[in-house]
Amino acid sequence: MSADFALDQFWDASPAERVKRCRQMAAVATQLAANASGDAKRDYLEIAKQWHVLANELEAWNEASV
Numbered sequence: 486m487s488a489d490f491a492l493d494q495f496w497d498a499s500p501a502e503r504v505k506r507c508r509q510m511a512a513v514a515t516q517l518a519a520n521a522s523g524d525a526k527r528d529y530l531e532i533a534k535q536w537h538v539l540a541n542e543l544e545a546w547n548e549a550s551v
Contacts, residue, residue, distance in 0.1 A: 500547040504540050511536035 490510060495503060511533045518529035 504543050507536050507540035507543065
């Protein structure tokens, strides 16, 4: 799984692909947290949380748009 993120590719993707990519980025941040300690671990977990929040918001928006 890659941690690369390109905003232009993100917005060009389908709504479902955007949600999927957010969840993938959350997984990457969680993996990084597993190998970190202290502040870095906390920060990676917060990043993962925010990716999940974004995924959930996009998913809700997608469902509301149907």
